[in-house]
Amino acid sequence: MPRRPGRLPGVRMAGFRQRGPERADIAMVAHPSVTLLIDLSDGDGLSCRARGRRERGSTVIGLLPGDLRLGGGGNGGTECLQIRLSPVLAPAVFGESAALTGAAVPLEDVWGRDAGRVEGELRAAASWEERFAIAADALGRRIAARPPLDPEVSAAWRLLLAGRGRVRVDALADEVGWSRQHLWSRFRSRIGLTPKHAARLVRFDHAARLLAAGRPAARAAAASGYTDQAHLHREVRAFTGVTPAAVAVAPWLAVDDVAWPARRGQGRTAPT
Numbered sequence: 001m002p003r004r005p006g007r008l009p010g011v012r013m014a015g016f017r018q019r020g021p022e023r024a025d026i027a028m029v030a031h032p033s034v035t036l037l038i039d040l041s042d043g044d045g046l047s048c049r050a051r052g053r054r055e056r057g058s059t060v061i062g063l064l065p066g067d068l069r070l071g072g073g074g075n076g077g078t079e080c081l082q083i084r085l086s087p088v089l090a091p092a093v094f095g096e097s098a099a100l101t102g103a104a105v106p107l108e109d110v111w112g113r114d115a116g117r118v119e120g121e122l123r124a125a126a127s128w129e130e131r132f133a134i135a136a137d138a139l140g141r142r143i144a145a146r147p148p149l150d151p152e153v154s155a156a157w158r159l160l161l162a163g164r165g166r167v168r169v170d171a172l173a174d175e176v177g178w179s180r181q182h183l184w185s186r187f188r189s190r191i192g193l194t195p196k197h198a199a200r201l202v203r204f205d206h207a208a209r210l211l212a213a214g215r216p217a218a219r220a221a222a223a224s225g226y227t228d229q230a231h232l233h234r235e236v237r238a239f240t241g242v243t244p245a246a247v248a249v250a251p252w253l254a255v256d257d258v259a260w261p262a263r264r265g266q267g268r269t270a271p272t
Contacts, residue, residue, distance in 0.1 A: 008136055008143070010086030013127040017079045023169055025049065026069035028061070029240045032161070032202050034090045034100055035061040036083040036107065037070070038135070040123055046080050049070045050104035058107035058119055062089060062100025063201070081086040081122060081131055083139070084237060087191045088154045093139060096248040101192035114138070152176040153190050156183060157198070165203025166225040169195045204239050207232060220244070 007172060012033075039046040039058045048059045050068040061068065090100065094110045108115040118138045120214040125131045148154070156172045172195055188194045193201065207224035211217065221232035236244045 004149055008089075010089045011136070011139060012084040013132050013135060014082045014084075015080075015131060016082060025069035027240075028065075028068045029068055029208070029250075030064050030201055030204065031084070032063070032198070032205050033084040034063065034087055034094075035065060036081075037061065037112070037165075038081040038083070038084060038107065038119060038122060040079040040081060040119075040131075042079075045221075048104050053104075055104060055106055058115065060094070060100060060103075060105055060107050060110050062103040062105075065104050069116055081135060083135060085139075085254055086157070088149045088157050089139075089143060091149055091190060092143040095146070104182055112166055149190055150186060152178055152183070153187050156187060156195060157191065160195070160199050161203050164206045164224065165199040165201070167199060200235065201239070207236070211236075211244055212250075214248070217244040217248075 007230065010174040037046060037048065037059045039056075045057060046059070048055045048061065048068065048070055050061075050065045091148050094100070100110070107119075111118075118134070121134050122131050125134055159172055159175060169184065170180055173183045178186070184194055187198070191198060203224055203226075207220050207226070210223060215223070217232060218229045219225055221229045224232065226232040226235065233244055236242070236247055240247055242250070
């Protein structure tokens with residue numbers, strides 16, 4: 001699993017390749033990032049199904065997309081570049097459609113004509129490292145061309161991540177120097193979630209990673225700040241529709257080091 005120094009804070013990439021006959025869809029769950037899946041497959045390629053609608057090809061997945069499954073393949077297999085993008089960067093990359101809450105939409109719908117050009121460059125690249133560099137350059141140009149998000153909103157998001165979601169909204173407001181109401185309104189308009197819902201998502205993500213790493217549910221609950229195992233169970237159900245035991249073994253892409261692990265020769269990852 002090759003790693004290289006970060007180039008763009010708030011961006012993480014992974015390359016996936018699955019050869020052979022078409023496989024069953026893989027369930028994906030809520031993740032505290034906007035996800036870009038850039039389809040580099042031959043033939044039928046990648047497909048995403050969310051809320052009864054299936055999209056083919058490169059797709060952008062917003063926060064809290066609901067029931068989401070990734071599939072595709074056929075005889076040509078599936079190959080894609082996955083980009084996890086911090087929601088504080090999404091407005092710079094996608095403009096006013098940045099929040100994308102609950103959405104899974106074709107990349108060209110939110111990126112425009114540039115999507116086809118970048119996809120072509122990625123397909124022509126000779127290695128995953130070259131693909132990571134091409135994608136980082138494309139994202140960097142878009143981020144540099146637009147004004148950054150409100151520093152107070154960015155700071156609030158960083159505090160939520162640092163606290164693994166265990167931060168009260170009043171404390172966030174005090175820290176960034178805004179009233180609770182103003183932070184609530186501005187955060188929701190720019191991120192797509194209220195601060196409280198964002199905190200729940202971040203805390204859930206931490207617990208999910210512990211479960212996927214083999215931590216018993218009771219210990220994952222305690223380490224993540226849930227009142228008890230039943231509380232964790234309710235939150236996992238709310239975000240995934242399944243039990244913590246099912247989460248622990250689900251080969252989803254929300255926990256990138258578990259899904260198609262690199263030691264099996266199926267994936268390459270690099271933080272950027």
